[in-house]
Amino acid sequence: MVTLKERAYAKLNLTLDILGKRPDGYHELESVMQTVSLYDLLEMDLHTGKDWVLCCDREDIPCDSRNLAWKAAELYCRTAGKDPEGITIRVEKHIPSGAGMGGGSADAAAVLRMLNRYYGEPFSREELADLGAKVGSDVPFCVLGGTVMCRGRGEILRPLASMPKCVILGCKPEFSLSTPVLFRKMDQEQNLAHPDNRAMERAIAAGDLQAIAREINNVFDPVVSREYPQINHIKSLCSRFGALAAQMTGSGSVVFAIMPDETAARQAAQELKQTYPQVFIGEPV
Numbered sequence: 001m002v003t004l005k006e007r008a009y010a011k012l013n014l015t016l017d018i019l020g021k022r023p024d025g026y027h028e029l030e031s032v033m034q035t036v037s038l039y040d041l042l043e044m045d046l047h048t049g050k051d052w053v054l055c056c057d058r059e060d061i062p063c064d065s066r067n068l069a070w071k072a073a074e075l076y077c078r079t080a081g082k083d084p085e086g087i088t089i090r091v092e093k094h095i096p097s098g099a100g101m102g103g104g105s106a107d108a109a110a111v112l113r114m115l116n117r118y119y120g121e122p123f124s125r126e127e128l129a130d131l132g133a134k135v136g137s138d139v140p141f142c143v144l145g146g147t148v149m150c151r152g153r154g155e156i157l158r159p160l161a162s163m164p165k166c167v168i169l170g171c172k173p174e175f176s177l178s179t180p181v182l183f184r185k186m187d188q189e190q191n192l193a194h195p196d197n198r199a200m201e202r203a204i205a206a207g208d209l210q211a212i213a214r215e216i217n218n219v220f221d222p223v224v225s226r227e228y229p230q231i232n233h234i235k236s237l238c239s240r241f242g243a244l245a246a247q248m249t250g251s252g253s254v255v256f257a258i259m260p261d262e263t264a265a266r267q268a269a270q271e272l273k274q275t276y277p278q279v280f281i282g283e284p285v
């Protein structure tokens, strides 16, 4: 038996724009995505000689072929023509689910990277990302990681300069949102507040954190905020501690903030934890 290990890093959407609806029912997106230091830990046993098993330390996560990590392993083995003779996947969850942080996608991407490494890298990173697109729209980004301009369904990737070092605070309100339901809701919206992705690209290229903070903008945020006052509550609390920007990530419900320093982040985290148990402090990776 062989055991492989990998970290599955969460993502944030620094910007997220909907450009239109596609004939296949998906939405054409443009989003600057960023890997953050919060991660799930994945372990994978190969050649167990038994049926496939997936175990996870959180009850709300499916432990069978519905799990994206399982789907990714199946797809990899089928596409690469490999028989691992029994797989056990263990997932230690730290990324909140229903959060817009790509938790399931990060796990799937970690499985793809592990298997590809084990089998001697038959697929390039780009090919692996393309494979990931068949598992979920956020998987290609999670395969690559870093700071990336993502387009299409999320599978057209253009790496950008790295985001400058900073302190990121994340907080999950109690509610979770269904991504497909939210996308459908967006179809009914009239005047979307679109981010300026060109300005964000310039800010990232210049390594200007203040300018990046100014351009942080997610088209979903005002729509969700309207219905869930917790979003604005978290944002205003972060602002009181000097946040440069605070915004919802993906289709929610986590709100992240760029904090001025570690001390301010800790103080804000302490305050937030009184109402919202799921709070984390991290940095771009």
Ligand code: C5P
Residues within 6 Å of the ligand: 025, 026, 027, 028, 029, 135, 136, 137, 138, 152, 153, 154, 179, 180, 181, 183
């Ligand atoms: O690809 P994934 O399974 O992660 O997408 C979940 C759902 O989000 C899709 O079924 C679709 O309703 C919506 N979606 C979309 N446009 C995208 C990505 C996701 O409409 N670009």
